[in-house]
Amino acid sequence: MQPTLESMKSEVLHWMSSKPFFTNKEIQSLNTIDLGFLRRNSTQKHGVCRFHKGTDVHSATLGPNDVKCIDLHPHLLTEDWQEYGKTVLYHEFIHALGNFAHDANFRRLEGCWEKEISDAGKTFTELMRRENATWLWVCSSCEKEYPRRKKGAGKYRCRNCNVILKDIKFNQSTV
Numbered sequence: 001m002q003p004t005l006e007s008m009k010s011e012v013l014h015w016m017s018s019k020p021f022f023t024n025k026e027i028q029s030l031n032t033i034d035l036g037f038l039r040r041n042s043t044q045k046h047g048v049c050r051f052h053k054g055t056d057v058h059s060a061t062l063g064p065n066d067v068k069c070i071d072l073h074p075h076l077l078t079e080d081w082q083e084y085g086k087t088v089l090y091h092e093f094i095h096a097l098g099n100f101a102h103d104a105n106f107r108r109l110e111g112c113w114e115k116e117i118s119d120a121g122k123t124f125t126e127l128m129r130r131e132n133a134t135w136l137w138v139c140s141s142c143e144k145e146y147p148r149r150k151k152g153a154g155k156y157r158c159r160n161c162n163v164i165l166k167d168i169k170f171n172q173s174t175v
């Protein structure tokens, strides 16, 4: 079934409410946060927690009431990506609870998510780059392709071979 922002939210909050380190009050206030979408052409950013203008993000009382909205990449609402999408939403919920920085405490909470999806973020970035690419930077040695929006213009090297990458105009219809 096609997930929705609401179904994803309730699954993540349901999981969080089963953990001893989140209070009912926290869960309830997270539940009132508005969810929305990032632009489709967002490649590296998969979710964002936006605080109200003028919020002191380093305040000790930073919390869900300071959050304007949480936006997720629209492509996360697909069957293939919903599991990763839930981890992105969980990540943004941790920010919304007042953890502005990715510090040790943040990482500890984030690490509690049970599913092993450590490479999913990178794979998702590559997929979105391909959808939004107009150029492929291609390695003439190993043939690895790096889909990008701009020309590499001879400035980038293959991660595997250290060979300078060549620009090829990307034809979306061949994918």
Ligand SMILES: [Zn+2]
Pocket (backbone or CB within 6 Å): 091, 095, 102
């Ligand atoms: Zn973050």
Ligand SMILES: [Zn+2]
Pocket (backbone or CB within 6 Å): 139, 140, 141, 142, 143, 144, 158, 159, 160, 161, 162, 163
């Ligand atoms: Zn190469």
